[in-house]
Amino acid sequence: xxxxxLPSVATALTATAALLLTGCxxxxxxxxxxxxxxxxxxxxPSASASAASGTKRPVINLPDSFKADFAGWTNSDPDLQTxxxxxxxxxxxxxxxxxxxxxxxxxxxxxxxxSAMSTGSxxxxxxxxxxxxxxxxxxxxxxxxxxxxxxxxxxxxxVDEGKGYSKDLxxxxxxxxxxxxxxxxxxxxxxxxxxxxxxxTMTVETRPGDC
Numbered sequence: 001x002x003x004x005x006l007p008s009v010a011t012a013l014t015a016t017a018a019l020l021l022t023g024c025x026x027x028x029x030x031x032x033x034x035x036x037x038x039x040x041x042x043x044x045p046s047a048s049a050s051a052a053s054g055t056k057r058p059v060i061n062l063p064d065s066f067k068a069d070f071a072g073w074t075n076s077d078p079d080l081q082t083x084x085x086x087x088x089x090x091x092x093x094x095x096x097x098x099x100x101x102x103x104x105x106x107x108x109x110x111x112x113x114x115s116a117m118s119t120g121s122x123x124x125x126x127x128x129x130x131x132x133x134x135x136x137x138x139x140x141x142x143x144x145x146x147x148x149x150x151x152x153x154x155x156x157x158x159v160d161e162g163k164g165y166s167k168d169l170x171x172x173x174x175x176x177x178x179x180x181x182x183x184x185x186x187x188x189x190x191x192x193x194x195x196x197x198x199x200x201t202m203t204v205e206t207r208p209g210d211c
Contacts, residue, residue: 068092073141130167138159
């Protein structure tokens with residue numbers, strides 16, 4: 001689908017992702033303050049419960065006009081499986097936010113830390129006057145812990161937008177991936193485990209054509 005790029009944000013996230021990848025290759029050098037920072041994501045109190053193991057997640061409904069398919073999103077580690085699930089729901093929440101035309105969409109806020117929420121909101125604003133239709137497929141998820149605390153993780157996956165389109169709300173005109181650009185987009189995200197057990201997305205970087 002026709003993506004709305006944010007070069008200035010992407011540049012900052014590229015630097016962030018490079019640091020995360022460096023941390024992934026060796027021991028965790030982060031201070032306790034870094035771990036606390038990972039717990040500082042914005043949440044929706046009405047959507048969560050007090051028990052860490054039974055935290056209530058928001059229900060995200062996508063219309064029949066748009067489908068997001070997730071293939072192979074499983075992991076043998078129960079905690080990483082939860083991180084995969086929450087990372088998936090964050091992407092679904094971003095699609096739902098575009099369709100709702102709401103940059104502050106509550107489910108997007110629930111699954112996002114401060115930086116990721118800022119990025120997500122700006123992305124949604126880029127679709128003003130538009131909606132999204134068709135189908136996207138998220139596949140090949142790779143997830144691993146960052147450091148030894150098991151409170152942070154790096155999640156990388158691909159999204160095929162070849163059958164997804166942006167649609168002008170007034171004219172009804174649909175636009176797909178621009179000619180000459182790849183419909184495949186790699187997402188590189190970092191997640192932080194919160195006190196309530198939710199894995200919130202802290203940073204997001206997209207790399208068109210890297211799948």
